[in-house]
Amino acid sequence: MTAALAAPTLDGLPLTVGLAGREVLVVGAGPVSARRAGTFLDAGATVRVVAPRVDPAMADLAARAGDRLVVVARHFTPADLDTPWMVHVATGDPVVDTRVAALCEQRRIWCVTAGDAALGSARVPARTAVATPAGLVRIAVDSGDPRRSVRVGRHVARSLATAPAGLRARRRPDAGWVALVGGRGDDGDLLTVRARRLVHAADVLVVDGAPDPGLLAELDDDVEVLEVGTDLPADRVARLVAARFASGHGVVRIAGAADLAAESRHLDGVGVRFEVIPGVIEGGA
CATH class of the missing domain: 3.30.160 (Double Stranded RNA Binding Domain)
Incomplete structure (x- = not known):
């Protein structure tokens, strides 16, 4: 008999941490620290680096980051923990890394230890x-x-x-969006990867005639599907799209090149922003 696998245990709670405008202390200035410092800068943090030696990658990052990244060329001291919200340590010296992690624990400061994740109180995923x-x-x-x-x-x-299921926004954004997709709504296999991703993110799908049942089966039940028919004038279709856009909805319109060209002119005329996604077959866009 095969033994059942033990249920996994979680040793941490994944969180998204807001670092914008907050200080992160980086102890150590090697290549690993430079990569992580770049990550913290991308998250909006200000970064202070403390290290007796500075890797060229860190020096280059500091030159590009301006006053958002300050390098202090000396060894770490406990006073360095007076201001940061979070600490990253990667000195290459286990004794120093352990000391910094222990001091962070005493002061209740989240600490990432790159050399030995078990020493720290946080990890960067x-x-x-x-x-x-x-x-x-x-x-x-x-x-x-x-x-x-x-x-x-x-x-x-x-x-x-x-297979971009689940990408649709659940909280209504500040503004709607429109994508004009070249192709046929009755054949989802002819949509590009980009087009399928947009379809799965849309609140409203506008197609000529009956859409592909397989494509419909992938969508949320509350996605609005408008079958407009090939004989509906371009200005009428554009008004439908513009009304959904004005309500803050994401709209994907799938049609051939001629229809999209005519409808885009009407959308331009009423100030609707849109993206054009060409089709995958000649004449399909």
Whole structure:
């Protein structure tokens, strides 16, 4: 008999931390610290680096970051913990890393220890993102094994690119969006990867005639599907699209090139922003 696998235990709670305008202390200035400092800067943090020696990668980052990244060329002291919200330590010296982590624990400051994750109180997960009209969907993976986490994150991103279910925004954004997609609504296999991603992010789908049942089956039940028919004038279709856009909805219109060209002129005339996605077959866009 095969023994059942034990239920996995979680040794941490994944969180998204707001670092904008907050200080992160980086102890150590090697290549790993430079990469992480760049990550913190991208998150909006101000970064202070303390290290007796500075890697060229960190020096280059400091030159580009301006006053958002300050390098202090000396050894770490406990006073360095007086102001940061979070600490990242990667000195290459286990004794120093352990000391910094212990002091952070005493002061209740989250600490990431790159050399030995078990020493710290926080970890930086592998990260990737999928773009949607309503904003980025950020994916973070933490397995305790950084290289495995990176591979899993990339796999998830690739999967969402080809089967983009679940990308639709649930909170109404400040403004709507429109994508004009070249192709046929009755054959989802002829849509590009980009077009399928937009369809799955849309609140409203506008097609000529009956849409592909397989494509419909992938959508949320409350997505509005408008079958407009090939004989409906371009200005009428454009008014339908513009009304949904004005209500803050994401709209995908699938049609042939001639129809989209006519409808785009009407949308331009009423100030509707839109993206054009060409079709995958000649004459399909």
